[in-house]
Amino acid sequence: MKKNKKRRRWAKFAGIALLLLILGGGIYLFYFSQSLTSAVNQxxxxxxxxxxDKREQAVTLEKKDPFSVLLLGVDKRENDSGRSDTIIVLTVNPNKNSIEMLSIPRDTRTVIAGKGTEDKINHAYAFGGVEMAMDTVEQFLDIPIDYYVQMNMEGFKEIxxxxxxxxxxxxxxxTxxxxxxxxxxxxxxxxKALKYSRMRYEDPRGDFGRQMRQRQIIQGIIQEGASVSSLVSFDEIFTTLGNNIKTNLTFDQMVDLQKNYKGVQRHIEQNQIKGSGTKIDHIYYFxxxxSERLSLHNRLKEHLEL
Known part of the structure; x- marks a missing residue:
């Protein structure tokens, strides 16, 4: 019984912590002690x-401005900077109380920002890290990308x-x-969730099916965390999150998120990019x-109230 209670407490804590990182939750930060500050700093x-330059003014979370987040799931290999095999853009609008979630296929052919050459969009991270990934996605969708959350996919299991x-x-x-x-x-x-999210070869939809399962898992984590109303035990959980998540959101911004963006996770609209696969110089691209890029641009720009 005690073990089950302890596990439930950990579950509550981690759910809110991740939710705060992405879009805020419905709990007050005074429940968290110095362990929270230490983990957020990490x-x-x-x-x-x-x-x-796609915004006239910078986002102010204190004023409840709509904003965007680039969610990167990165698989890092030995002697390799890794590639962002999961690329999801979230636009968050507290006025409409909703989130738009868009998966970008990792093989999408586009101009890599800062290099001027066309390549797979997931190579941007390998070439120039988070900054180049954000710039490339921003250029591809022609909307501002305000924040990022990078997740280590192996650590995803622990989260x-x-x-x-x-x-x-x-x-x-x-199977x-x-x-x-x-x-x-x-x-x-x-x-099991990691295996569920990575499978694509047995899916007749290929990478589209994989992207759908990835969005299901992200949405599941958000909604699981959003259902929490109290926290008790947390040291080990924050260590897990600190080791596996990086973001440019500051502690103060997370405070603004939890105060001003409650409820947005209840309405999540999932979007899929339409296109076709082909080989160029024996390399597969999506x-x-x-017309599809323009349609997505208009949808997300409207959601950001730009």
Missing amino acids: MHQPIERKVS IDSVGGITVNNDLDF SGGVHFPKGSLTLNGE LVPE
Whole structure:
């Protein structure tokens, strides 16, 4: 019984911590002690980047401005800077009380900002880190990218376990990594969620199916954290989050998020980019028509009230 209570407490804590990083939650920060400050300092990784020229004024979270977040899931390998194999843009609007979530296929062919050459969009991170990834996505969608949250995909398992697992609605019966995922509602721990999110070869939708499962998991984490109303035990959980998440959001900005953006996680609209795959010089790329980019630009720009 005590063990179960302790696990539930950890789940509550981690859910709110992650929620604060992405879009804020419904709990007050005075529940958190010096451990929170220490963990947030560890997560905070500022970047040298000017305010986007796609905004007339910088975002002010204290004033409840709509904003955007680039969520990067990075797989790092030995002697390699890694690639952002998960690229999701969130636009958050407290006035409409909603979030738009857009997956960008990692093989999307686009101009890499700062290099002037066309390549796969996920190579931007490998070439120039978070800054180049943000600039490239901003250029691709023609909207400002205000903040980023970078997640270590291997540590993703620990984060999901810390919120007590997540529930997804699976629309495809498949087996991946020795785990069978039947159709219907599934509750997944961290290890199973990672396998669930990475499978694509057995999915007739290919990478589109994988992106959908990734969005399901992100949404599950957000909603799991949003349901929490109290925290008790937290030291080990903050260590996990601090080791696996980096963001340019400051502690004060997180405070503004939790005060001013409550409820936005209740309305999450998932979006998928339309396009087609082809090979250029024997390399596979995903090509997005200009009309599709313009449609996405208009949708997200309107959501950002620009």
